[in-house]
Amino acid sequence: MNKALGTGIKLAYSYLDSNPRKNIPNLLDWVDRLDRKDAVLSQRKVFRRVIEDKDNNWYKLILSLWDDIDPGVRKTVFMNFILNANMKGGPLQEENRKKYDCNVPWAILMDPTSACNLKCTGCWAAEYGNKLSMDYDTLDSIIEQGKELGVYFYIYSGGEPLVRKKDIIRLCEKHSDCEFLAFTNGTLIDEDFANEMLRVKNFVPAISIEGFEEATDSRRGKGTYQKVIQAMDLLRSKKLAFGASLCYTRANTEVIGSEEFTDFLINQGAKFAWYFTYMPVGVDAVPDLMVTAEQREFMYRQIRKFRNTKELFTMDFWNDGEYVDGCIAGGRRYLHINANGDIEPCAFIHYANCNIHNQTLLEALQSPLFQQYHKGQPFNDNMLRPCPLLDNPNRLREMVKKSGAFSTDFIQPEDIDELSGKCEDTAEKWAGTADRIWSEKHGGTAASECAAGEAEDGEAGKATEKSGSKVS
Numbered sequence: 131m132n133k134a135l136g137t138g139i140k141l142a143y144s145y146l147d148s149n150p151r152k153n154i155p156n157l158l159d160w161v162d163r164l165d166r167k168d169a170v171l172s173q174r175k176v177f178r179r180v181i182e183d184k185d186n187n188w189y190k191l192i193l194s195l196w197d198d199i200d201p202g203v204r205k206t207v208f209m210n211f212i213l214n215a216n217m218k219g220g221p222l223q224e225e226n227r228k229k230y231d232c233n234v235p236w237a238i239l240m241d242p243t244s245a246c247n248l249k250c251t252g253c254w255a256a257e258y259g260n261k262l263s264m265d266y267d268t269l270d271s272i273i274e275q276g277k278e279l280g281v282y283f284y285i286y287s288g289g290e291p292l293v294r295k296k297d298i299i300r301l302c303e304k305h306s307d308c309e310f311l312a313f314t315n316g317t318l319i320d321e322d323f324a325n326e327m328l329r330v331k332n333f334v335p336a337i338s339i340e341g342f343e344e345a346t347d348s349r350r351g352k353g354t355y356q357k358v359i360q361a362m363d364l365l366r367s368k369k370l371a372f373g374a375s376l377c378y379t380r381a382n383t384e385v386i387g388s389e390e391f392t393d394f395l396i397n398q399g400a401k402f403a404w405y406f407t408y409m410p411v412g413v414d415a416v417p418d419l420m421v422t423a424e425q426r427e428f429m430y431r432q433i434r435k436f437r438n439t440k441e442l443f444t445m446d447f448w449n450d451g452e453y454v455d456g457c458i459a460g461g462r463r464y465l466h467i468n469a470n471g472d473i474e475p476c477a478f479i480h481y482a483n484c485n486i487h488n489q490t491l492l493e494a495l496q497s498p499l500f501q502q503y504h505k506g507q508p509f510n511d512n513m514l515r516p517c518p519l520l521d522n523p524n525r526l527r528e529m530v531k532k533s534g535a536f537s538t539d540f541i542q543p544e545d546i547d548e549l550s551g552k553c554e555d556t557a558e559k560w561a562g563t564a565d566r567i568w569s570e571k572h573g574g575t576a577a578s579e580c581a582a583g584e585a586e587d588g589e590a591g592k593a594t595e596k597s598g599s600k601v602s
Contacts, residue, residue, distance in 0.1 A: 143157075147205070180192070218280070232461070237283040240286060240287075241286070243290070244540070247290055269301060286312040324364050376404065379419040448520065452571075461494075473486055475499060483498050510522050526550060
């Protein structure tokens with residue numbers, strides 16, 4: 131990225147910061163001129179529509195960043211996210227995709243540790259205990275390798291990543307040009323850590339919560355909900371940005387997707403919410419927690435309604451496949467490195483060909499399993515059925531077997547046929563619902579060649595992204 135573009139973005143931000151309500155439209159005109167390669171064209175179009183309506187909920191959300199967020203934090207997030215992760219990193223990622231003929235991610239998710247201070251129902255991390263961890267040098271090397279490929283956005287999970295608070299802050303300091311996020315249970319956020327967040331300015335937590343007190347404590351342990359509320363109150367008081375990580379299950383979908391709970395998150399100060407559905411991964415998985423087709427459709431419709439009414443940025447990692455052309459895993463937009471160093475396509479796909487202690491990040495992206503993702507995506511013509519496990523379980527079965535990938539589950543390796551088998555009934559039931567919704571939106575039939583191929587494959591081995599869904 132040339133210096134003129136970087137300087138222009140910085141000047142544009144200073145101009146915006148001086149009077150956001152007056153200067154937001156003018157800023158977008160600047161960005162239009164500076165983004166000569168259209169690196170953020172789609173974002174610019176969306177932003178343009180938002181700012182034309184001053185009563186728009188998104189416009190209000192943007193302005194709230196000036197009312198609620200510390201100026202230094204706000205500026206750092208803007209520079210790292212807009213300038214580095216997108217306008218600088220985006221073109222470099224695309225260049226490397228073509229150069230190396232493989233996927234190159236926009237974000238890297240990694241687990242500093244398998245240790246966790248909670249033991250949540252259905253979470254695979256509880257199986258591992260504190261047995262696995264990546265040392266500081268390995269975490270640092272992953273970021274260095276990622277930046278060479280154009281990656282400036284890093285996410286921590288675990289285990290509970292804040293067990294490694296000091297190393298996380300060290301990495302934020304060293305890589306001040308990157309933006310960091312963590313999926314965390316929130317119970318380890320205290321005054322000292324909040325002050326460190328305020329100092330480094332490039333770390334944002336996504337706090338896991340199961341709904342209100344009864345639902346949260348029933349899955350995460352008595353007293354957890356109150357600790358989460360205390361953490362949110364502390365972050366809000368210091369004007370630190372944070373969001374929520376929401377796993378909807380058969381037991382809590384109606385609460386997670388309610389207007390009451392969404393308003394609660396906004397009132398607590400959350401600026402974004404990332405939604406996941408429960409996945410039956412791991413020996414302690416609870417398949418009965420998997421949502422029904424009716425519940426998944428409920429979330430699909432509720433989140434889209436809230437996007438037109440609520441001052442909250444939302445993402446649903448299954449139901450939003452239509453916006454990103456299917457599955458984002460396998461390095462297409464992100465990948466996962468577990469605490470043992472295994473480089474996995476997804477946080478919920480515990481199979482790998484490579485380990486970061488023995489191979490480089492680029493070698494992993496060129497490995498057989500990641501090449502299967504590279505060549506096989508999208509996994510279904512209906513983008514509401516994006517996942518190769520939850521929605522198209524025979525696709526993952528096929529990729530793992532063709533690539534010779536091994537199970538990375540530390541305690542009890544999971545056979546791919548057994549894992550895929552857990553999802554077949556759910557996939558079949560969702561297929562009919564998803565095809566109906568897709569047909570309503572796009573017309574015609576939603577039956578895909580991919581689905582037809584699965585029916586054929588099913589004769590050889592019964593066919594049709596996440597066992598114990600990981601819970602931070």
